[in-house]
Amino acid sequence: MSWTDGLEHILRQDEPLAPWNWLRLGGPAQYFAEPTAVEELQTLVQRCRQEEIPVRLLGAGSNVLIPDTGLAGVTIALTAAVFSQIRVDENRIRAGGGAKLGQVISTAAREGLGGLEALVAIPGTIGGGLHGNAGTQNVDMGQWTDEATVMTRAGEILVRTREDMHFSYRKSTLDELVILDAVFVLNPDDPREVTRRMQKEWIVRRAQQPSGDVSCARLFKDVGGIEARELIEEAGLKATRVGGAELSEQHPNFLIAHHGCTSDDVIRLIDLVKTQVRERTGVDLATEIEIW
Ligand SMILES: Cc1cc2nc3c(=O)[nH]c(=O)nc-3n(C[C@H](O)[C@H](O)[C@H](O)COP(=O)(O)OP(=O)(O)OC[C@H]3O[C@@H](n4cnc5c(N)ncnc54)[C@H](O)[C@@H]3O)c2cc1C
Known part of the structure; x- marks a missing residue:
């Protein structure tokens, strides 16, 4: 039996990675995987562990530099809908690791939930953002995070609570292989006010970073x-x-x-x-x- 048996439909070989990162640089992934369900992801991660195949998680690729020679092993992207769901329950938002931070922020604004709007111009996914505690000088993702579900390199699924996560400047203790989802607890507010702050922040931040079609x-x-x-x-x-x-x-x-x-x-x-x-x-x- 090969480690790829039953996983062929989610695996591609020699996938060029330049289209998958913001710099549009780097060589191909030896194997590129887009699992369509948590169980598939788990099987893949467990097989890679058994076969000692290197595995990496790629978010939106806005904070990685991929070598010109490409990446050995398996590069996983959480592009399937199941990994990017956003659900609101009162002042709590649960968002998948593959959800775009920007989409979570606009959902929060629409629902009248304030806090994350200061991060509106930061590209990337929830998983990538929490891995490196993305933020501005005053606000970061970690401060609004109440819970995260992660998958270890052994394929085990764990829930990390506020008490067992630590966030500091561009760092978090969420260093398991996969951040599957996270719960943000936000401040109820007038949706128009949150939207106004979000739009203002967007204008300020866009002036502080390159815009348009630049890599x-x-x-x-x-x-x-x-x-x-x-x-x-x-x-x-x-x-x-x-x-x-x-x-x-x-x-x-x-x-x-x-x-x-x-x-x-x-x-x-x-x-x-x-x-x-x-x-x-x-x-x-x-x-x-x-x-x-
Ligand atoms: C124009 C521009 C502006 C930026 N401004 C800011 C800013 O103001 N503040 C700031 O903090 N950053 C900023 N960044 C950097 C970047 O946007 C953030 O670091 C972002 O959170 C990275 O998310 P990503 O999904 O692109 O992660 P990637 O770049 O794909 O990956 C980054 C890391 O996260 C890991 N990762 C990705 N997804 C998951 C997952 N689901 N589970 C576990 N690990 C995962 C990867 O393995 C990798 O180690 C900026 C980048 C650009 C290009």
Whole structure:
């Protein structure tokens, strides 16, 4: 029996991953899986464990850099409807790990539930967002999260409560293989007020990041209250370019991948920025984007 038996309908080989990430970079996944049910996902995860096949979870790909050589093993995407359901029960919203953060926020606004609207311009899924506790300088996803259902690398399903999760700046203890869903407890409010705040935040935030049809990513974490953007500017590195990878002139903590850019160009640019920022400001930058 092969580990793929009965899973052929959800597996593809040599799937190009560039269309699956915001930078539109990187080589193919050896196997790409789009399970259609939790049980299928569980079988896949258990088989990979038995066969010692590496497994990764890909959300919307807005915070990962995929190597030019591609990814060995199985890359899983929670694209099926069953993983992106959004249900509202009074002031609680349960959202699937594959649901888009933006959709959860607009549902909350429509239902008159406030809190998450400050995160409106952050791309990505609930799973990706909770994995790295996505947020702004003042608000993050973790602070509204009451519960999460996760699947371990052994395929076990666990419920993590508020008490056994910890969130800090761009970090969470939700480090199991899959975040299946999460419950957010929000503040009841006038839907028009929440919508107004959401629209205002959208306008402010969109002015702070590249817009339009650009392949881009946020590169570095802020350091102790200092924005990475300021450190890059102070080091005189705005618009620095390596191959097809360029720091945005207007938003220096964003990388723009121009036509012909490779993941290797991005890595070389990241190394250059880290070295020069350290030399010129004495501060060590850490990448926000995950280099896979
Ligand atoms: C234009 C732009 C603006 C951005 N602005 C912000 C910002 O203001 N604040 C901020 O915090 N971030 C920001 N980011 C980064 C990014 O949007 C967030 O990190 C986002 O939450 C990543 O979600 P994703 O679904 O794209 O995850 P991916 O990039 O696909 O994955 C990121 C990590 O999450 C894991 N993951 C994904 N789904 C799951 C799951 N279901 N279960 C378990 N693990 C999972 C992946 O394995 C990987 O380790 C920005 C990015 C861009 C491109």
